[in-house]
Amino acid sequence: MTSSIVVVAPSLSLNNLSVAYPHSRMSSKLSSFVGLNHGFLRCRHTPRVNMSVSVGSETRVNDDLFSNYNPSSSFLFPGQGAQAVGMGAEAHKVPAAAALFSQANHILGYDLLDVCTNGPKEKLDSTVLSQPAIYVTSLAAVEILRAREGGQQIIDSVDVTCGLSLGEYTALAFAGAFSFEDGLKLVKLRGEAMQAASDAAKSAMVSIIGLDAEKVQKLCDAANEEVPEEERVQIANFLCPGNYAVSGGVKGIEVVEAKAKSFKARMTVRLAVAGAFHTKFMEPAVSRLESALAATEIRTPRIPVISNVDAQPHADPDTIKKILARQVTSPVQWETTLKMLLNKGLKKSYELGPGKVIVGIMKRIDKAAEIENIGA
Secondary structure, X not given: OOOOOOOOOOOOEOOOOOOOOOOOOOOOOOOOXXXXXXOEEOOOOOOOOOOEEEEOOEEEEOOOOOOOOOOOEXXXXXXXXXXXXXXXXXXXXXXXXXXXXXXXXXXXXXXXXXXXXXXXXXXXXXXHHHHHHHHHHHHHHHHHHHXXXXXXXXXXXXXXXXEOOXXXXXXXXXXXXXXXXXXHHHHHHHXXXXXXXXXXXXXXXXXXXXXXXXXXXXXXXXXXXXXXXXXXXXXXXXXXXXXXXXXXEXXXXXXXXXHHHHXXXXXXXXXXXXXXXXXXXXXXXXXXXXXXXXXXXXXXXXXXXXXXXXXOEOOOHHHHHHXXXXXXXXXXXXXXXXXXXXXXXXXXXXXXXXXXXXXXXXXXXXXXXXXXXXXX
């Protein structure tokens, strides 16, 4: 899988090519944002690297802008499955966090904070509700961190971010690629589109505990020999050693569960999701996402945002749009992402949002990794 989408044009004008370096050193490290001011997210800017080429009347950003990034501090955002009744309970104590929920209510048309804090669980667990709930609660956690002593310094120190599946949208919002409002609208549509795709064909997901990726692949291969093509399964989430999620048709998933013990899996856990996320079963959602993304203003992130699709940061807004559309049908490369960040020298990470799923995954990858959960 390539790390970027290359646009080839017959005529390039380099007249507008510009590179600006921060006054301290050449770096793509940029401070982060979030913070509500009169209903709009405000940004805390530091000098940024800006490299673009003019193609006719259009300006395209060099998608390799962040290719040589050196991470030291990261924000990691959770995905669907992290939700729990009671999340968001701390938001009312911090005005900027409470304001995010208030703004979300106007966009969504219902009281999101009430659903987060009071449930019922069945309602919060639905794809159409859990995705907006996690997105808003995670950004509210940023505001809760900002309000605590030393919190702004932590936020300003972050030089890379990423999120697990849905969390990639949160990471992009945090990095200023799109506004809070636009991100929420995209997440709302994403949840609706994924639910509709799930309703169109019976499918499911299951976590395989205790096997490495190679053995999980062999388990999938064995299951696929016994089911028709439309029921086949694949690894959908590469989370961490010993924990990989498999998606596919219900019959295929049932065969995986039946065979898992013979492959020495410790256990299987059927996931409470609507369908086979990150597989071809989500293909009906792609066109809806493409249309919504085409109508959304996306900017170059201020810091690298690592994609779930190829574990690479992207700078070009058009490429980001294409990557996000592909994300719902592509396996999540989370294990690769975290290992890569650690190998590049990442020193400290923060999980922002409900639950402690990412903390647990990080510790499975590297017990010595320094990571802190900031809830909301």
